[in-house]
Amino acid sequence: MKIYSSRKFDVEINNFTLPNGKTVEKPYVRHRGSVVIAPFLDNETIIMIRQYRPIIGKWLIEFPAGTIEEGEQLETTASRELEEEVGYKAGKLQKILSFYVSPGVMTEVMHLYLATKLEKTAQKLEEYEVIEPFEIKLNDAIRLVEDGKIEDGKTILSLLFISRKYRDLLFLLQ
Amino acid sequence: MKIYSSRKFDVEINNFTLPNGKTVEKPYVRHRGSVVIAPFLDNETIIMIRQYRPIIGKWLIEFPAGTIEEGEQLETTASRELEEEVGYKAGKLQKILSFYVSPGVMTEVMHLYLATKLEKTAQKLEEYEVIEPFEIKLNDAIRLVEDGKIEDGKTILSLLFISRKYRDLLFLLQ
Numbered sequence: 001m002k003i004y005s006s007r008k009f010d011v012e013i014n015n016f017t018l019p020n021g022k023t024v025e026k027p028y029v030r031h032r033g034s035v036v037i038a039p040f041l042d043n044e045t046i047i048m049i050r051q052y053r054p055i056i057g058k059w060l061i062e063f064p065a066g067t068i069e070e071g072e073q074l075e076t077t078a079s080r081e082l083e084e085e086v087g088y089k090a091g092k093l094q095k096i097l098s099f100y101v102s103p104g105v106m107t108e109v110m111h112l113y114l115a116t117k118l119e120k121t122a123q124k125l126e127e128y129e130v131i132e133p134f135e136i137k138l139n140d141a142i143r144l145v146e147d148g149k150i151e152d153g154k155t156i157l158s159l160l161f162i163s164r165k166y167r168d169l170l171f172l173l174q
Numbered sequence: 175m176k177i178y179s180s181r182k183f184d185v186e187i188n189n190f191t192l193p194n195g196k197t198v199e200k201p202y203v204r205h206r207g208s209v210v211i212a213p214f215l216d217n218e219t220i221i222m223i224r225q226y227r228p229i230i231g232k233w234l235i236e237f238p239a240g241t242i243e244e245g246e247q248l249e250t251t252a253s254r255e256l257e258e259e260v261g262y263k264a265g266k267l268q269k270i271l272s273f274y275v276s277p278g279v280m281t282e283v284m285h286l287y288l289a290t291k292l293e294k295t296a297q298k299l300e301e302y303e304v305i306e307p308f309e310i311k312l313n314d315a316i317r318l319v320e321d322g323k324i325e326d327g328k329t330i331l332s333l334l335f336i337s338r339k340y341r342d343l344l345f346l347l348q
Contacts, residue, residue, distance in 0.1 A: 029280075052193050056281055099326065099330055100230060104239075105182050130192050153331055161319070
């Protein structure tokens with residue numbers, strides 16, 4: 001049963017049958033899913049953003065990301081958000097991981113894309129997005145994670161996952 | 175303005191002033207915050223859980239975790255969830271990272287704790303929690319992350335962060 005609907009998420013209450021046979025009624029947040037994009041200018045330089053997040057009243061260091069629009073293909077979302085938020089088109093997009101963001105309360109699944117063969121276009125922000133892109137070496141970004149300077153979960157996860165798989169990445173970037 | 179309230183989260187709509195002076199009205203999910211716990215039996219053996227997640231209809235491999243109760247101290251939440259979900263008391267709890275789970279739509283901040291000097295007690299599940307603890311080597315868990323077998327964001331992040339800081343961890347475990 002849908003009890004609230006907004007552009008980015010709905011709230012629903014449904015009955016679920018558990019593996020132990022019991023039934024539980026749970027309220028939860030339905031979300032269409034999202035993408036996060038790690039844009040590589042070369043083997044070691046990435047593009048990140050400083051983004052103002054109104055609901056927590058903070059600037060966060062993040063990778064560009066966004067919600068899948070109704071009926072949109074994943075790769076289209078990745079390509080669209082990359083261009084809107086940082087002003088680049090990707091010649092190559094590769095999905096390297098999918099994960100649930102908060103599976104106790106929200107259905108959102110997020111897909112991590114590597115974006116390479118970048119070509120400069122122009123940022124196209126929505127009226128209420130406050131986003132400043134910047135270039136940084138992957139190793140320097142990892143140091144920010146280790147020092148607790150990056151507070152956005154998807155960005156910490158993405159940086160550490162990519163760094164862990166870096167040898168593969170060098171291969172992927174060919 | 176609160177438009178929905180449940181045990182784990184509320185939905186609110188508020189006006190926010192942006193750094194560019196504009197005002198935006200946003201619906202969002204208010205969440206009290208949560209903890210995730212990485213329990214170490216020794217320098218290389220951790221305890222994880224298989225948990226059934228009704229709202230996505232899947233079993234996920236996770237670290238124990240849970241929502242902060244009203245007015246509860248963070249460390250109490252960590253200690254309580256560890257005992258309830260895996261049946262261990264921690265002699266030592268250390269917070270090593272805090273991060274936002276989905277800062278575009280939800281206020282939830284999550285705190286990662288290392289739990290060491292473990293002492294066996296008994297699992298105390300709530301009626302509708304379906305959770306099976308198991309022991310695994312940290313390196314084997316990291317391999318599950320690399321192979322895409324772990325789909326829970328907080329768990330991927332926690333495993334990679336701990337593994338990245340492993341030398342420090344060995345020191346912390348003394």
